[in-house]
Amino acid sequence: MPVAERLLTNEGSTRLGPDPKRPSCGSSPVGIVIWGLSVMSIVHLSAYQLRVDLMTHRESMSTRALAVEPSATLAITAKANQLRAEGKPVIGFGAGEPDFPTPPAIVDAAIEAARDPKSHRYSPAAGQPALRRAIASKTMRDSGFNAEPSGVVVTNGGKHAVYLTCQVLLDPGDEVLLPSPYWVTYPEAIALAGGVPVMVPTDETSSFTVSTEQLDAAVTDRTKMLMFVSPSNPTGAVYTQDQIRQVGEWAADRGIWVMTDEIYEHLVYGDAEFHSMPVLVPQLADRCVVVNGVAKTFAMTGWRVGWMIGPSEVAAGATRIQSHLSSNVNNMAQAAALEAVTGPLDAVVVMREAFDRRRRTMLEMLNGIDGVTCAEPHGAFYAFPKMAGLLNRRLGGATATTTMELAALLLEEVNVAVVPGEAFGAPDYARMSFALADADLVEGIGRIAGLVARS
Ligand code: PMP
Numbered sequence: 313m314p315v316a317e318r319l320l321t322n323e324g325s326t327r328l329g330p331d332p333k334r335p336s337c338g339s340s341p342v343g344i345v346i347w348g349l350s351v352m353s354i355v356h357l358s359a360y361q362l363r364v365d366l367m368t369h370r371e372s373m374s375t376r377a378l379a380v381e382p383s384a385t386l387a388i389t390a391k392a393n394q395l396r397a398e399g400k401p402v403i404g405f406g407a408g409e410p411d412f413p414t415p416p417a418i419v420d421a422a423i424e425a426a427r428d429p430k431s432h433r434y435s436p437a438a439g440q441p442a443l444r445r446a447i448a449s450k451t452m453r454d455s456g457f458n459a460e461p462s463g464v465v466v467t468n469g470g471k472h473a474v475y476l477t478c479q480v481l482l483d484p485g486d487e488v489l490l491p492s493p494y495w496v497t498y499p500e501a502i503a504l505a506g507g508v509p510v511m512v513p514t515d516e517t518s519s520f521t522v523s524t525e526q527l528d529a530a531v532t533d534r535t536k537m538l539m540f541v542s543p544s545n546p547t548g549a550v551y552t553q554d555q556i557r558q559v560g561e562w563a564a565d566r567g568i569w570v571m572t573d574e575i576y577e578h579l580v581y582g583d584a585e586f587h588s589m590p591v592l593v594p595q596l597a598d599r600c601v602v603v604n605g606v607a608k609t610f611a612m613t614g615w616r617v618g619w620m621i622g623p624s625e626v627a628a629g630a631t632r633i634q635s636h637l638s639s640n641v642n643n644m645a646q647a648a649a650l651e652a653v654t655g656p657l658d659a660v661v662v663m664r665e666a667f668d669r670r671r672r673t674m675l676e677m678l679n680g681i682d683g684v685t686c687a688e689p690h691g692a693f694y695a696f697p698k699m700a701g702l703l704n705r706r707l708g709g710a711t712a713t714t715t716m717e718l719a720a721l722l723l724e725e726v727n728v729a730v731v732p733g734e735a736f737g738a739p740d741y742a743r744m745s746f747a748l749a750d751a752d753l754v755e756g757i758g759r760i761a762g763l764v765a766r767s
Pocket of ligand 1: 408468469470471472495541544545573575604605606607613616617618
């Protein structure tokens, strides 16, 4: 098959991991959209050319690099931004970030740090000591987990903490239990460390939570770790206290490590509660890595500060890797993070109220669309509607047979960007963020509803 054709069909890409047929999002930074939109015949020549240019170097590239999928969520956001810049009235439900500015006191702390010559120099790879101490105190304040500052490693965002955790704990062939739908980065971070993600599927019948029976069925003697996240991206699921305890005890009894991602700890709604697994299951603490960061709680996605908290030898291993990989996180961003984690939680209270209001509007509007059903999200800022009922029927000028195609169709027909469920290992669903202005949210879902109603 000619290279150009292979590009558009995505043939010839290799993958690591157990699921080489996992729906690919393409191989370029704009891959997901290119692949989907090619169906809609609106591939732009420049983007097409970009893929051709990339492909001419494929043969020289490592299997590792070729196996990594681009982040579908970043790609859809970039595409929506591009269309917006071209003057299209795009409403984006793709963003995984608060639409609020970072609180001023946090910004001021960074500005002050930038004026201090000390910030202009390298600092310890594991993070500034004051920040590591403050993160340990903040963790005790917010989740009740008793972390030692020596166990804290400050990273370039929570994403980097996920990557480092895999690098420190996994050897080639180690299996990692991954409840699905999963956040796009998890399987890639596992595969980059040579690990094998083992998907444990969930759906709305269990509120997108995994049971210990399912874990029992998936565990093998190669299982090294379980990746756990509550509240969850992409489903908004929040495990109950009992469920977290059961999963934690299950892992502790079997000596399986848990990476628990607590980045949405402050974003829970209604009766849902956040609980930290190693607090509920203390015997797990020496086989547990907590991942967290300032991005979601303090509207600081662009600052890139996160952290991992683990047993001190694990933290030391992560520090050794980080010392060669990236050294210290930007000192100004660390100063901002210090202000964030030692300051009040007022800003997140305001954001949470807004998200909760939008969540309820989104849930009601989505469930009012013929062909869409949406389980209630109890945390984070995502709804995960099932959209199978919109497939294989004419919508406007086209018909989608997959949610990947549906995402392209919605962008084309009504300028609405959603992230197709394929990106999260869940075809037939889509992820829609409710971290956008109320009026945009109503307008965007209204456009989908209008398209369905008149088709
Ligand atoms: N974990 C989860 C579940 C997330 O959704 C995100 C952001 N999308 C992160 C970690 C990482 O956030 P950051 O790297 O911006 O700190």
